[in-house]
Amino acid sequence: MKKIIITGMTSGIGKALYDEFSKTYFLIGISNDVKNDLSKDTKVKIRCNLTDLDQVKKINFRRILKSEDKVIFINNAASIGNVKMVGSFKINELVKITNLNFISSIIIIQKIISSVKNKNITFFNMTTGAANHPIRGWSLYCSTKAASKMFFEVIREEFPEINVINFDPGIVDTGMQKKIRTSDKSHFPDVDKFKKYKNNNQLKSVSEITNEIKQILKL
Ligand SMILES: NC(=O)c1ccc[n+]([C@@H]2O[C@H](COP(=O)([O-])OP(=O)(O)OC[C@H]3O[C@@H](n4cnc5c(N)ncnc54)[C@H](OP(=O)(O)O)[C@@H]3O)[C@@H](O)[C@H]2O)c1
DSSP: OEEEEEEOOHHHHHHHHHHTTTTTTTEEEEETTTTBBBBBEHHHHHHHOTTOOHHTTTTTOOOOOOOOEEEEEEOOOOOOOOOOOTTTTOOHHHHHHHHHIIIIIHHHHHHHHHTTTTOOEEEEEEGGGGSSOOOOOOOHHHHHHHHHHHHHHHHHOOOOTTTTEEOOOSSBOSSHHHHHHTOTTTTTTHHHHHHHHHHTTBOHHHHHHHHHHHHHOOO
């Protein structure tokens, strides 16, 4: 059976994908802001704060995934964190962002690889232009997303039978962009550029992105 696992499905792109794909497919959503719900046959929800690795370690796919399943994992949950210059981060916040944007997905991927023995797997990573070039004020986001992107590239080398996709959606109208627009200019000099994107209606909608992803994944 085709099963889609998605992290961060309570808002933004993740919510749009979950809502669309759960009409037709077996969906497993992992998010901080949901109640655990393993009772539904095809709409499983797992509550997990992905900044907390003890919670991530406890995610158990054994009752949900079968070795013969065809699994698509959409690595979506991420946060830009606090937009500010290096030197002003508390240790706690940099650990949380690194866990959310990078480490948690590695733990989930390892669980999927060990559960789906036939390796009929697609790993679909939501990447960003910020993974490819430095942006002032975004050090944690740029670096964790770059690390994540490279991790997926290495999976492609190690497991040629697994389909690996790094997908950059562009600039999308979500809570993440809203947060970016509230950044302090002294920490994020480009803030006006992002306000203009919004004012000039240059942001993509989550439904456009959902359609693009549907086509890429042939869903
Ligand atoms: N928006 C853009 O312009 C843009 C551009 C390039 C790439 N991307 C990438 O696209 C993906 C989705 O971004 P988005 O714009 O849709 O972001 P978003 O609106 O901020 O949504 C992020 C999702 O991650 C979840 N999440 C946050 N912290 C979590 C935690 N500790 N544990 C579990 N789930 C957590 C959120 O849940 P809550 O709502 O419950 O916090 C939400 O469902 C990200 O990987 C991002 O890097 C976005």
